[in-house]
Structure formats: structure tokens, C-alpha cells
Amino acid sequence: MSDFQGMEDLLQDFLVEATDLLSDVDNKLVDLEKSPGDKGLLNDIFRGFHTIKGGAGFLNATELVTLCHLTENLFDRLRNGEIAITADVMDSIMDATGTVRDMFGSLEQGMQPGPASPQLLDNLRAAIAGQVSAAPPAVAAAPAPAAVAPAPATAGGPDWDALHGAVASEAMTITAAPTTPEVMHTDVEGKSPEQIIQQAIGRRATDKPGAPSSGGRREVEKGGGGASRSGGGDNSIRVDTTRLDQVLNLSGEIGLTKNRLNSLRSDILNGRNDSDTLHALDQAVSQLDLLVSDLQNAVMKTRMQPIGRLFQKYPRIARDLARNLGKDVELVLVGEETEIDKTMIEDLSDPIIHLIRNAVDHGIEPTADRIAAGKSPKSEVRLEARQEGDHILLLISDDGRGMNPEKLRAKAVEKGLITDEEANVMDERQSYNLVFLPGFSTKDAITDVSGRGVGMDVVKTNIQKLNGSIETKSALGKGTTFIISLPLTLAILPVLLVQLDQQPFAVPLSMVREILPIDVAEVQEVGGRATMVVRGEVMPIYPLNYMLGWASERTPGYGVLMQTAEHTFILAIDGFMGREDAVIKSLEDFRPKGVAGVTTLSNGQIVLILDIKELLSALGDGRGVPRSIFQAAIGAAA
């Protein structure tokens, strides 16, 4: 490794790629449990470990190489049908992938991973040796390292030296062909055939991973690398080159159009303003317009990643948990090709893990109960992604026992999260959403999330941070579905432009359900707050000017029916201007309450994007607007 440049970058690349590879291996292992004889799977898993080993060698990660090498050899035997997969073998394999993942963790910290547990290594060797004992005694009696490399199938076959001579005479670029005695000697010392060949083909001692000279070097690099990487984390992204090419193409086109505009500008400044010049200007600007929006889309696309990358790791988690709980659960993945903003993928990881654990632990009933209920003992948890309009929907559903709205309400009252009165007026949907209240699912925190400190309330908060929402559907005895709805990207927020006087404000379109005219005569007072009945449902009205603390003499002409996770209400406004895709600019140091950011309209006007949740909580979260204050806004015209 001594003359190796860019070690940190290489490490980063390796980790990104190898982690994907390992997730893939994990999934294939889950499949393998179902069809243990599948040659294709065995081959793929073999190649996975093989590839990781190859890359790890260049990083001098000796322990990782050793572990991958053993596991690879095990799979070599398995795929050749020399040994069979038993539960013990499977456990060792699972243990090995787990350890490989841990080693990736060390590498991520810029540290060389320590050795795998001796027990794991012994188990792997024992699994491999399951076959070795049937091999010729000479091989079987060899010390452990000999068992590490599988004995070549031709162990008792052609003469080694003769073969070697044949190889050399085939004009291979072999530098030093060792003599027979040397080979014999080293073999007796317990070196594997592999090591011998490595010597034979002229690998120098200094090339070996872990050799003192390169090892020392590594220490130095480690120090530097660790420091430079510590702040970075995983900031790299893998982008399909065709997408990058598109970005490049468009930037080139924009450059050309800019040149055209420059020349037109000098023409115009020199007094040319005939219709031809103006027409050309019009064309150039229209073209630029088109190109820029194409470029925006293309750049956005570079951030989009198939959600399958995220899904990959879940079957293993579901399997392990189900096994611990003595349940038979299959995690079905649907829509892995759905693309989603990369930053969101990272932030979704934990919430989805929690929902899957929740489904396996609480959603799916014990096998005995399933049989008693006449269900199949094998249960299914579905993780599905799909795009709907400008939203991505994630559905996590189980075919378990479902939730009982009455019990949920009773539990919430018992825990003092809601009052009896509140419980009485709750419909089913509201009852299901009680699980998202902080403090509701205390049992989760103890049993299944093992110290992560993630409850359903945190799941909801995390989803909301992504401008998303989460909903629950459940049918008693049939199962529960959690539906997460997310915007396609965080960089662009579709907003509704509403007006107060002549001043526009932007509200996130994701919260908007509908726009309706407000007829002051229809505004009623229910429980001391101003409300309106929409299709039989009583909704509180909050005038926007009141929320912002503006005095207004005007009668709100429209109401925007808005829905957050906790509240559904009508935002009373003077008028609206339509929808727009806002590019959010955050206000760096200055953040007024209730303002999420700003955006610029096409006419150059700056518009505040409102943080509705913050405005609501300033009002005292759903307690409603006192009638008297509301009267001032509407009453003036009444």
C-alpha cells in the first residue's frame, strides 16, 4: 500500500459500495433460508464475500480479509454441494455478516477492525471442515491454517511441481518458480496452498497485508484520514453517469444561450431595437427559461436514489426479530425502484426500522393465536413504496391482530394523555393516531427498540421534519397499515400562495386539503370557538391575520382546509394566488416565529413561507380561537 494515494477517498468508496454489497448478501441469506439448495444464491453470496475481500486487501484490513476469506470458502463448499446448510452453519454465516458489518463500522471511524471473535472463526472453520474430515487424511490432519484455504479438489491429483512447470512454460509472467523442496518444506509448516502460490507468482513479502513496513505506514495515514473524515460522515452520493452527463449537457447549452444573450445585449445597447433583435431576445430568454428548469430537474435527479437501497437491510432485521420472538414473518418489499431524495433516505431509516419492529413485535400475534384465529401461521409484513403525484407513499402493513380503537382510547385516558370528553368524540382515525402521542407506547421503549429511545412519537416527529405525514389504518383481526406520505424532495416545496390584504404568504401545499369560500353566516360557535361545518364535520376556524397578530378589518373570503398530523382546521384568508414550487431559502440568523423560510416569486417579490405548526402551537395547540377575537375579524362585516 506504500505508494497508494487518496486512501481516505478509497476507504469511503469502498465502504459505500461494500455496504450495499453486504446488504444484498444479507437479503440473499434470508432467501437462502427458504431455498437452501439454490445454486444461484450461493454463487452470488460467494461472490459478495469474495469482492469485499478483494477490496479489503487493498485497505490492509487483514482481519476483514481473513473473515471474508473463511466465509467465502464456506460458500465455495456449499455451492459445490460438498457440505449442506444446517441451522448451525446458517447461524455462523449470519454471525459472520454481522461481524463484517461491525468491521465496516470500525473502518468508517478510520480504524482498522480488530479480529473477529475466535469462536466465530472456529465455527466457520468447523463448518468448512465438515467436509475436510472426509478428505484425504493428509489434508484433514493439517493444522488450522490449512483448513482455511479449501483443499483443492485435485489434492491427490497431478504433481504440483509438474503443474507449476507447465504454468511457467505457458509463458506466464511468473518471476520466481520455487523448487520442489521449498514447497514441501513450507507445506509441512502449515502454510496453505494459496500462500505457496502467492510466493510462486512473485508477490513480495512487503505486499502482504499486515507486513510491518506497510503496517506502520497505515498508522500514520489513519491519523490523518480520521481527522479529515470526522466532520464529513457519509456525504458522498452515487450518481448514474447518464444523469451527470445530462447536467453537463444542459450547463453547456446554458453557456451557449448566455453567449447569445451577451451579444444581443451589446446590440441593444448600441441602439438596435428592431423587431428582429427583440424577437431574437425573446427567443433566447425563452430558451434559457426552458434550459434552467431542465437543469433544475436534472440536478434534482442526481439526488434521487432508489429506495431499494434503504429497503435492503430490513428483511434481515425483520427475520432476526421474528426469530427472537418465535414468529414466522416474511417481509415483502414492493416498489424498491421508487426514487427519493437521498437526504430523506437517511432520515427515514430509523423510523421505518421502528415501524417494522412494531409490526413484527406488536402487530403480528403469536403463532398459536394466529392458528386459533384461523389464520396462516406464517405472517406477512409488507413494506411498499410508490409515487403518487408529487408525493412518495411508504406503506408498512402487517396481517396481524389490528388495533382496537376503543382500547386505544381507554389506554390514552388511563395514561392521562387525553380526557374522557376528548375520548368520547374521537372517531376511528383519530383513535389510531393516538399511538403517536408521546408517552403512549411506553411498552415499545422497553421491549423492542433496545435502547434506541425511539417511540412512535419520535417516528412521527421525524417524518414531519421531512415535511411528511403519517397515518394509521387498521382493521381488527386483519392487520394494521402505517402510511407515510413524503414530498419528492426537500429542496423544492410545493406551496399555496394565500393573501392577506395584498400581502402574499406561502403555506405548504402538503397540508392543504381543499379551498372553500367562507360565508360568515355559516360560522358557528361550538364549545366557545368559532367553527364551520364542512360535510358534516365541525372544523375550527383560525383567521391567518389573528395567527400572525395582524389587525384586519376585512372579512376573510376564503378558507383553506388544512390538515396536520394532530389538527384539521380552516385557515381563514382574504384570497389566494395559486400554487407554486417554492425554492426554500432559509433565513440564516434571523428566524421570526412561525416563518419556515422565504422564497422569491417570478416578479421578484419575496414571500414568507409559514410554519403552520409553529403558528398553531403559539395559539395553544388546537384550543381554538376565542370567539370574541374571531368576531373582530369576521364580525365587522356581519
Add this chain to the structure above:
Amino acid sequence: MPADPSKIKFLVVDDFSTMRRIVRNLLKELGFTNVDEAEDGVVALAKLQGGGFDFVVSDWNMPNMDGLTLLQTVRSDPTLKNLPFLMITAEAKKENIIAAAQAGASGYIVKPFTAATLNEKMVKIFEKVGL
């Protein structure tokens, strides 16, 4: 060693992109800057048949078409059969070496290796083919 290493066009074949980058960097250290990549034997063959390549550095174990099959196909193609072909692998089993030799590999190198080792192998190949 050729007079102008940057004139020699390489094709690096490996399904693991990190590995392609490693090989590419090592080649760069040796002055070979004209490098294209392919992610498996099928892609590599299509590129090679497109012409213009002077040297192939290929991994053995790959999906779709492995390095050995690629080598055999290259050797049986009249326009490509003399192309220098260096086989890379993590395996150093004798049957692998023999298989590679019989298929007509110009050289064989075991991972991990340094630029110096790579150079050593390549010098030998260059001497032989007279590049």
C-alpha cells in the same frame, strides 16, 4: 516500457467500482492515463469489439461474464486475439493459474498488489508483445 505510456489505451474490467478505481490509480501512478472501464465481461467485450484498446486488465470473478470467459472470447476473436490480457484475482489457487494460462492470459496478478508489482508484470508483458 513504451515510450509514451499515455498512448496506450487500457480497459479495466471489474464489477466492483472501488476496485476499478484502485487499478486505475495504480496505472496512473505508472503513467498510464488512458483508461476506460467496464463492469463485467459482457460490457468489456462490447467495448473491446468497438476497437481502440491496447491492453486489458480484468478481474476474474464477475457476474454476467467472468474474466476467464472474457479472456477465452478475446482469444478466439481474430481481431482481438493478440491483445495483452492481465488477469486479476483474489484467488491464487493453482487450478486458477493453469486455467488462466491455458486460456491465454498474458499475466496473472493476485490482490492486493502495489503499483510496483503491477509494473513488474506489465514490463514483462510489454517485452513479450514488443509494445
